[in-house]
Every structure is written in structure tokens, then in C-alpha cells.
Amino acid sequence: MTIYSIIFYLLALIIIASTAMAISRPRLVHAVVYLAVSFFTTALLFYLLGAPFLAAMEVIIYAGAVMVMFLFMIMTSNLEEGRRAKKRKFSLRPWGFAVFFSALSLLLLTVLMWAGPDHGLPLKPAMAPLLGFGAYIFREFWFPVEVVSLLLFVALVGALYLGRGKSPGNNGDSAREAS
Amino acid sequence: MIVPFGHVLILSGILFFMGAACAMARRNLIMILIGVEIMLNAAGIAFVASSLRWGALAGQGFVLFIMAAAASEVALGLALIIYLRRRTGSVNGDDYDAMKG
Numbered sequence: 001m002t003i004y005s006i007i008f009y010l011l012a013l014i015i016i017a018s019t020a021m022a023i024s025r026p027r028l029v030h031a032v033v034y035l036a037v038s039f040f041t042t043a044l045l046f047y048l049l050g051a052p053f054l055a056a057m058e059v060i061i062y063a064g065a066v067m068v069m070f071l072f073m074i075m076t077s078n079l080e081e082g083r084r085a086k087k088r089k090f091s092l093r094p095w096g097f098a099v100f101f102s103a104l105s106l107l108l109l110t111v112l113m114w115a116g117p118d119h120g121l122p123l124k125p126a127m128a129p130l131l132g133f134g135a136y137i138f139r140e141f142w143f144p145v146e147v148v149s150l151l152l153f154v155a156l157v158g159a160l161y162l163g164r165g166k167s168p169g170n171n172g173d174s175a176r177e178a179s
Numbered sequence: 180m181i182v183p184f185g186h187v188l189i190l191s192g193i194l195f196f197m198g199a200a201c202a203m204a205r206r207n208l209i210m211i212l213i214g215v216e217i218m219l220n221a222a223g224i225a226f227v228a229s230s231l232r233w234g235a236l237a238g239q240g241f242v243l244f245i246m247a248a249a250a251s252e253v254a255l256g257l258a259l260i261i262y263l264r265r266r267t268g269s270v271n272g273d274d275y276d277a278m279k280g
Binding site for chain 1: 181182183184185186187188189190192193194196197198199200201203204205206207209210212213214216217220223224227228230231232234236237239240242243244246247248249250251252253254255257258259260261262264
């Protein structure tokens with residue numbers, strides 16, 4: 001039991017606890033803030049597992065951009081289902097089958113891991129060099145990088161198209177039906 | 180020496196099935212998107228652990244692409260939710276049961 005193991009189990013505990021809180025909160029804002037805690041802790045886990053660049057990306061993209069986008073959407077456009085959501089008791093009925101099937105799959109996964117050849121092999125600490133990682137990405141994966149840039153561009157255009165507001169020159173069907 | 184490889188995979192599996200349960204059980208469209216995000220993050224943890232296990236950088240490279248896909252998915256998903264709410268005024272997944280809204 002080295003210091004790395006202790007840190008790993010603490011991080012795993014924090015990640016699982018905050019994710020459990022996130023998926024069970026009735027209010028959306030609480031869920032998103034708990035999820036941000038979970039993503040920050042995942043960034044620490046990435047650093048522990050030897051991926052410093054991905055740890056920085058996790059903080060910037062997941063905990064930064066994605067969570068801020070969720071928060072702004074929830075706060076500006078009133079996506080909660082009113083005050084009903086707060087008064088309503090936490091109901092177990094929709095969770096029954098979901099938790100049952102998830103737990104069954106998780107049990108099968110655990111059995112599969114335990115039966116596997118190298119479940120007890122401890123990982124050795126290592127750290128991916130930043131410069132080498134960047135050079136590796138652009139040497140081996142130059143085509144996927146281009147495809148991903150196209151994907152991000154298409155997502156940008158699609159989000160702009162779907163989110164366009166009512167303008168005088170815009171007499172499309174969405175503008176008419178929204179009014 | 181950190182921990183056995185299986186423990187990291189089991190942590191990733193727990194997170195993945197928590198996300199799946201969230202996407203299955205919650206009715207709000209935003210919570211379904213959050214469940215998908217949790218699942219993608221769990222897949223990223225499994226990839227980073229495998230990268231450390233076999234000493235190959237390809238796993239970390241793949242996580243970069245997973246993050247790009249997750250970011251674009253969230254942007255489009257939130258835009259769709261805003262659009263649907265403007266059209267029908269509801270963010271409850273159960274209300275969308277007809278092909279022509």
C-alpha cells in the first residue's frame with residue numbers, strides 16, 4: 001500500500017460519491033455542480049495515471065467548457081420543470097429497472113475482470129512526456145485530427161442553425177411556429 | 180506501484196453504469212445528456228488506464244478524440260433541447276412520443 005494507492009482509492013471514492021449525488025439530485029443546477037466536482041477529480045486521476053496533458057484537457061473541456069455551457073443553459077432558459085421538481089419526493093419507481101440492469105451488467109463485468117489473465121498486475125507509475133505526446137498525435141493520427149476538426153465545425157454550424165432566433169428577414173417555419 | 184489494472188477498470192465500469200442508469204431513469208432531457216457525458220468520461224478513464232498498462236500512447240490519443248466528440252455532442256444536444264423547448268415548451272422526455280411535434 002504505497003502513497004499512490006491511497007491517493008487512487010481516495011480519488012475513486014470522491015468520483016463515485018459525487019457522481020452518485022449528481023445523478024440523483026432533483027434540481028438540475030445541483031446535479032451539474034456535483035458533476036463538475038466529479039470531473040475535476042477525474043482530472044487528478046488522469047494525472048495520477050500518467051497523462052498530464054489529458055488532465056489539463058479534462059479541466060479545460062469537461063469541467064470548464066461543458067459544465068459552464070450546461071450551467072448557462074439551465075440558468076438562462078429556465079429548463080427546470082418549475083417548482084414541482086423541488087416539492088416532489090424522490091421517487092424510486094423509474095430507478096428500479098435501470099439500477100437492476102446496470103448492477104447486473106456491472107456484476108458481469110467484475111466477474112469477467114476477475115477471470116481475466118492479468119487482473120492482479122499492479123500498474124507502474126509513468127508519465128507521458130508532453131512534447132512527445134503532441135509529436136505522436138500529429139505523426140500517427142494526423143487524419144483523425146482533421147476529421148475531428150471537421151466534426152467540431154459541423155457541430156458549431158448545427159448549433160448556430162438550431163439556435164438562431166427570430167429575425168425580420170427570417171420567415172422559416174421554425175420562426176413562425178415559435179411565435 | 181499504483182493499483183491493480185482491474186481496480187481501475189472496475190471504477191470505470193461503476194461510473195459507466197451510473198451514467199447508463201441516469202440516462203435510463205431520469206425524465207429530464209438535460210439529465211439524459213449528463214448521463215451520456217458520465218458514460219463518455221468513464222470510457223476515457225478506461226482508455227488512460229490501458230495506456231498506462233501497456234505503455235502505449237495510442238490510448239491517450241484516443242481520449243483526446245473522445246473529448247472532442249463529447250464537446251460537439253453537448254453543443255448540438257443543448258441546441259436541440261433549446262429548439263425543442265421553443266417549439267413545444269417541454270423538456271420532459273416522456274412528452275416526445277410523436278414523430279411530428
